[in-house]
Every structure is written in structure tokens, then in C-alpha cells.
Amino acid sequence: MKSTGNSAVFRESHRRYRAHLRAARPDPALAALAIAAWRNPDRVVLKRVTRRAVLLVHLDGTPTILKFFKDPPWYLAWRPGWARHAWAAARTMREMGLPMPAVHQFATCNVGGYTSVLTMEAIPHAVTLREWIKKQAPRWDAETRVRWRMTIRAHWMNLLHNGVYHDDIKALNVLVQLPPGAAAPTLWWIDPESAHPGHCPTRFQIIRNLVQLNGSIRKGVTDGERLQFLREMGEDFPWVLHPSIEQRLRTWTHERLLKEKRTRCGP
Ligand SMILES: Nc1ncnc2c1ncn2[C@@H]1O[C@H](COP(=O)(O)OP(=O)(O)OP(=O)(O)O)[C@@H](O)[C@H]1O
Numbered sequence: 001m002k003s004t005g006n007s008a009v010f011r012e013s014h015r016r017y018r019a020h021l022r023a024a025r026p027d028p029a030l031a032a033l034a035i036a037a038w039r040n041p042d043r044v045v046l047k048r049v050t051r052r053a054v055l056l057v058h059l060d061g062t063p064t065i066l067k068f069f070k071d072p073p074w075y076l077a078w079r080p081g082w083a084r085h086a087w088a089a090a091r092t093m094r095e096m097g098l099p100m101p102a103v104h105q106f107a108t109c110n111v112g113g114y115t116s117v118l119t120m121e122a123i124p125h126a127v128t129l130r131e132w133i134k135k136q137a138p139r140w141d142a143e144t145r146v147r148w149r150m151t152i153r154a155h156w157m158n159l160l161h162n163g164v165y166h167d168d169i170k171a172l173n174v175l176v177q178l179p180p181g182a183a184a185p186t187l188w189w190i191d192p193e194s195a196h197p198g199h200c201p202t203r204f205q206i207i208r209n210l211v212q213l214n215g216s217i218r219k220g221v222t223d224g225e226r227l228q229f230l231r232e233m234g235e236d237f238p239w240v241l242h243p244s245i246e247q248r249l250r251t252w253t254h255e256r257l258l259k260e261k262r263t264r265c266g267p
């Protein structure tokens, strides 16, 4: 199998995505529910920036993620918001067995400056990959460190082998779930709006993914391990080992790490 899945895999992934888009129907009841959730003082705001907000709420007692999007007016003029794409992409990924939380409904809305909303399963007992590495990596022995490198690489390659490109694979967009008593953690993707089923990434996009991942893990990983990860990626993408690409990766990763340090928030 080719490293990024063959074209038939991408075609199939695209076909499924289009089918979900065609079947997608906004849920008018969700719009009212989203407004109520937004105004509820007990809501937990996990993230709020101009273009997106993420709330943790309880719907019928079930912890649920409400993700709000601010859509450009031109986009809203002919599509019911970015939430629809996120919904269809997540459904496609779930259908293919990829670890994306289940999505429930989506709707257009008008609250807090946001224009569309999506409900999604909240993954319990989970932290972001960045937090996980920062906390756990100092205790890892050599063997565990190799195992984690392989796990992260497999998590990413699994996407590509299933014909899905994710345009933001930073460590904040991967959740590591470890319920009490579980033998091993499970990795999840989040940010379905950044997933593109059927899009075969260009070399530039692969490089950008590598920089996103590498440049979002500030603590707990040595330079030697970063280099080793790159070498291992060379098994999937031999061209990344070309000296000019390697140099570009180093420069961009360094810039991204600096930006993260400067802004004190996730890249
Ligand atoms: N399905 C989920 N289950 C549990 N926690 C979640 C889920 N989705 C999001 N979160 C939490 O909310 C945080 C922000 O979510 P998310 O990454 O979707 O926001 P975002 O606006 O896309 O941020 P960014 O642009 O930085 O990726 C995550 O880091 C994670 O801690």
C-alpha cells in the first residue's frame, strides 16, 4: 500500500463524505437548545475565540460538546454553516472506523456572534496529547518513548490510509483517553471541521502537518527524539529526508515553538 493510501481509498472516502453531505439536515430544535446552553451560567467554556467556541454541557444528563462556528456571510448564503461540513466529515470518519467522537446534530444559530453549531460526544477521562506528553514523558523509559512515537505515527498514518487529510494535527487536536482500570490509552481525533475526507495531501500539506505536530509539543521531547520521529516518517515519505526539506522542517518547527512560547497559548 502506498504511504498515503491509494487513489481508490481517497475516492471512496470522498464518495462517503459527499453522501453524508447530501443526507445532512440541520436540526431546528438544536438552534434553540444551543441558545439556552449558551445562556446557561453552568456551562463549561472549554475554548472561546472569535471564530469558534467549545462548550461542555449536559444534555439529558449526558456530557456533550457544543461546538459553535462563526461562518463568513458568503458561506452561509449557500450552505448551512461550517458545522455541516464538520458533521459530514465526522460521520465519514466514524463509518471508516477512525477514532473521531460521534457527532449528533448540527444547526444554524445566532448566538454569541456564532452562526452554526454542532453537538458531539464528549470523550470522558481524556486530556490533549500535549498535556499527556508534558505530564507523562518525564517518567517514560526508552522503550515507552519508542512505543509512543510509534503510536502517534500510526494514529496519523491511519487517517491517510483511510483517505482523510486533517489540516490541523497539532497535539491539542488529539485526545488521549485513559479510563480508570484501562490497560492502555486510546487516541482520538477532534476538530472534525479540519478533516477533509477524500483529499490526498500535497507534500506541502504533509510538511505542514509535521510542523503542526512537532511544533505543538514543547516539553517532554528531546531534539534527538524529534529527529528520530522524522527519520521514522521517512519510511512513509522518503522525500522528507531530503536535506532541504529537513532544514525547512527544522526552521518552521523552531518558529512555531517560539510563537507558542511567546503567545503562551497553543499554536
Ligand atoms: N469531543 C470532545 N471530548 C472531550 N473534550 C473535547 C472534545 N472536543 C473538544 N474538547 C476539548 O476542548 C478543547 C478545545 O476544543 P477544539 O480543539 O475543538 O477547539 P478549537 O476551537 O478547534 O481549537 P483549535 O483551533 O486550537 O484546535 C480541546 O483541547 C479539548 O480539551
Ligand SMILES: [Mg+2]
Residues within 6 Å of the ligand: 172, 173, 190, 191
Ligand atoms: Mg482544536
